[in-house]
Amino acid sequence: MAFPTRDDLIDFVYEEARMLDDGRFDEWLDLWTPDSFYWMPLDYNQQDDRHVTSLLHEDAFMRKLRIERFKGERTFSQKPKTRCHHVLQRPFIDHRDDEKGEYTTHTSFHYVETRLDDQILLAATARHELKLIDGRLKITHKRVDLLNSDAAFGNIQMFL
Amino acid sequence: MSRYASDRRAIEALVRPTEVHRDIYIDEEVFELEMKHLFANTWVFVGHESQTPGKGDYITTEIGTQPVIMVRHTDGEIRVLHNRCPHKGTKIAIDRAGNTGKFFRCPYHAWSFKTDGCLLAIPLRKGYKDTGLEESESVKGMAPVGAVKNYRGFVFARLNAEGPDFEDFFGQSLSSIDNMVDRSPEGRLEVAGPPLRYMHRCNWKMLVENQTDTCHPMVAHESSAGTAIELWEQMEKPEGTKKPMAMEVIAPFMSPYEFFENMGIRTWPNGHGHTGVHHSIHSDYSAIPGYFEQMVAAYGEERARAILGENRHNTVYFPNIMIKGPIQQLRLFKPVAANRTLVESYIYRLVGAPDMLLERTAMYNRLINAPTSMVGHDDLEMYERAQEGLHSDGLEWVNVQRLYAPDENFDEIAVENGTTERQMRNQFHAWTKYMTMTMGGDA
Structure with a gap:
């Protein structure tokens, strides 16, 4: 890819969500740069990812751990396994810098997670920071804001 | 039909020396009585x-x-x-x-x-x-x-106008709050951000008991802590690479039984107690640059060493909080219904200490106590399975017998093997005391 088109960027965001819904986790892990972070704040408009609590702030090691744990025989909260389902609104391209190969998208989505007889619905917004590396788009940062991030939740087990 | 209301004998019969009746966890009327008596008589x-x-x-x-x-x-x-x-x-x-x-x-x-x-x-x-x-x-x-x-900044209340004095109720257990506050060079804590709020479909006491249950981490948390250790060992890295902070936090959950046996449990009167008398899963964290020097400047070296040498694991303040002094955390187990508990997990900044300490504290809270936590997921799974399983008529009693000794006296402070369930028995002893205190009838 020379420079990603608008469609390339939008397709990337859709494809990422589909990997999670399909359980193609190793492919999903490969979408990220080594020093990237997945961040899910706890508070509305939270700016600090280190000195107050977040729901998730995962580097490559923690993302890999979470995925490996899903596969384990003694992962009791995943017996039976959770399934998830994303419904995305068309992503906005908030920022593009072809010279640096850096792009930012903003995506509203609904997320459904189910296990046994339970099913939860969450409304969220994802902000992807993407970088073009060796002709491939990679995620350098993904921020997911839950609409009700300050609500009391039961288990949320998958990546949104 | 009322089975328990104002009947202290029926309440007392729910707690035996080595087992407790399931109604303590699943019966709505017992829950209502807890709200009326236990949570009104205690701090x-x-x-x-x-x-x-x-x-x-x-x-x-x-x-x-x-x-x-x-x-x-x-x-x-x-x-x-x-x-x-x-x-x-x-x-x-x-x-x-x-x-x-x-x-x-x-x-x-x-x-x-x-x-x-x-x-x-x-x-x-x-x-x-x-x-x-x-x-x-x-x-x-x-x-x-x-x-x-x-x-020292922690606000407690007693709903009833009459009842035990604060100092009598907590006694020497306040040493755990002291240690947490003393870890600030200025002797002061500040809440950092809003708490995690995690809803559990189980009875509140299951969570309180779990705080001193040292035989579950290596079993229930094998999938998170055990996998973390495996991944770290498999990872290609230069010789002597320092463990990342997240590994320091999560790996000790896989410590062997022996580690937990030797850490010790101390119980205080009125249902309070703590794990980690001699060492704990918080003992081997890396030193934070500059912090020890600040503590020595504030307290002198001997006192600073004494404060930082105390690495208590979980301190339960009966009825419904747990604090972790070494990482400045408080978890509040709010009863909502017999089968519903809201857990709020707060973190505090040590005023005058390096920010990196707060970073570790926030990380601990996120990794262990969040609704998105791999560790929390397996704990919740166990509680909810227990809440459902207790409805089985296969057995009506829950066992709390580990390292039981006849004639246990909960009015005395005791230090025992770290895998004892004495602290759970201590809580139930206090439970009966404060449930029946205002019920009338003969004790």
């Missing part, structure tokens, strides 16, 4: 003073299931009031935190109250002339709780 954590630093600052919370407001009064002291308008019952405040200025004003009919609860004004007051309002309960304003104590 229950309300909030931290730094949540209401200025006059008029308030938070809304619950003591048991009773809605209350903790507010900084115009005299600078913290008051705890029932969150109910004395007129029609409307909750006076429902946001989790705010500032009300010099008075509360009910949004329904504009009755207003000073921040100590006293009635300030009623619109069109002449409508109550000669009605006897002055003799009513309503005229007293928003009712304060029975008693309030601010202990």
Whole structure:
């Protein structure tokens, strides 16, 4: 890819969500740069990812751990396994810098997670920071804001 | 049909020396009695003073299931009031935190109250002339709780006006709060951000018991802590690479039984107790640059070493909080129903200490206590399976027998093998005491 088109960027965001819904986790892990972070704040408009609590702030090691744990025989909260389902609104391209190969998208989505007889619905917004590396788009940062991030939740087990 | 109400014998019969009846966890009537007696007779954590630093600052919370407001009064002291308008019952405040200025004003009919609860004004007051309002309960304003104590920033309240003294109730267990606060070179903590809020479909006591259950981490958390260790070992990295902070936090959960046996458990009277007398899963964290020097400057070397050498794991303050001194955390287990508990996990900044300590504290909270936590997921799974399993008629009793010794005396402080369930038995001893204290009848 020379420079990603608008469609390339939008397709990337859709494809990422589909990997999670399909359980193609190793492919999903490969979408990220080594020093990237997945961040899910706890508070509305939270700016600090280190000195107050977040729901998730995962580097490559923690993302890999979470995925490996899903596969384990003694992962009791995943017996039976959770399934998830994303419904995305068309992503906005908030920022593009072809010279640096850096792009930012903003995506509203609904997320459904189910296990046994339970099913939860969450409304969220994802902000992807993407970088073009060796002709491939990679995620350098993904921020997911839950609409009700300050609500009391039961288990949320998958990546949104 | 009432099985337990005002029947102290029936309540007492639920607790045996080595087992407790399932109704303690699943029966709605027992739960209602807990709210009426246990949570009214004991000193229950309300909030931290730094949540209401200025006059008029308030938070809304619950003591048991009773809605209350903790507010900084115009005299600078913290008051705890029932969150109910004395007129029609409307909750006076429902946001989790705010500032009300010099008075509360009910949004329904504009009755207003000073921040100590006293009635300030009623619109069109002449409508109550000669009605006897002055003799009513309503005229007293928003009712304060029975008693309030601010202990080194931690605010506790007792709903009943009569009951045990604060110092008698907690005794030497306050040493765990002392240690957490002393870890600040200035001797002061500040709440850092909002708490995690995690809903559990289980009884609140399962969570409290789990805090000193040292035989579950290596089993229930094998999938997270065990996998973390495997991944780290498999990872290609230069010789001598330092473990990342997250590994330091999560790996000790896989420590062998022997580690937990040797860490020790101490129990205090009235249901309080802690794991990690000699060492704990928090003992081997890396030193944070500059912190020890700050502590020595503040306290002198000997005292600084004594403070930092104490690495208590979980301290349970009966009935429903746990604190971790070494990482400045408090978890509040709020009973909602017999089968529902809201867990709020707070973290605190050590005032005057390096930010990196707070970073580790925030990381611990996120990795272990969040609704998105791999560790929390397996704990919740166990509690919810237990809450469901207890409805099985295969057996009506829950076993709390590990390292039981006949004639245990819970009025004495004891230090025992770290895998004992003595602290759980200690909690149930206190449970019976404070459940039946106000029930009448012969003890």
